[in-house]
Amino acid sequence: MDDQLMSRAAASKKRTRIQAENEEKILDAALEVFSTFGFRGATVDQIAAQAGMSKPNLLYYFRRKQDIYTAVLTRTLDMWLTPFGEMDPDGDPEGEITAYVRAKLAQSRDHPQESRLFLGEVMQGAPLLSAVLATDLRDIVEEKAAVIARWIADGRLAPVDPVHLVFMIWAMTQHYADFDTQIRAVLGKGVSDPAVFATANDTVLGVLMTGILPRRPVP
Known part of the structure; x- marks a missing residue:
């Protein structure tokens, strides 16, 4: 997959098990939010809340809402x-x-x-x-x-x-x-x-x- 589509954690050479688990948690949460509100209606705050993590923590893994959606x-x-x-x-x-x-x-x-x-x-x-x-x-x-x-x-x-x-x-x-x-x-x-x-x-x-x-x- 193209490097620009990878999360920061995935692109890291020292990606840990916890990073991998958190990334999957974010994507699972994003699936629920995007399925409910669509890309335009969904927000990073909603995804972070659904994933049970802070917005700054989520943004460590994905810079933008578009990056989460693409992932x-x-x-x-x-x-x-x-x-x-x-x-x-x-x-x-x-x-x-x-x-x-x-x-x-x-x-x-x-x-x-x-x-x-x-x-x-x-x-x-x-x-x-x-x-x-x-x-x-x-x-x-x-x-x-x-x-x-x-x-x-x-x-x-x-x-x-x-x-x-x-x-x-x-x-x-x-x-x-x-x-x-x-x-x-x-x-x-x-x-x-x-x-x-x-x-x-x-x-x-x-x-x-x-x-x-x-x-x-x-x-």
């Missing part, structure tokens, strides 16, 4: 990209993609606030994240798209556009975080319900795999 968003992006980066080029395509989809659905279930805050930033044209999206995000998508393209060339997946396949996985999985209100209106419960989550997993994977796995000849 919350980049932490979310890092969380999303971790299972994507773990997709093994030498693994079985069906197993690797299945594991990634399950991980993304679990993230939508467990971290809906992060997803919706990130969506809001992107819907505004990503003014604070455009540089990260055009570097870190693009690089890993290109890397994994090349893996998928190799699986396709080897006849292990149906011929589909690898990048648009990634977009499709994101759309199907993040829907369960970003549109939870809509899901609850239709089903009466959200993806946090075990039965809804299990059905979402089975349906998303069933439709996806039917479309991308090579058709086996009927005996």
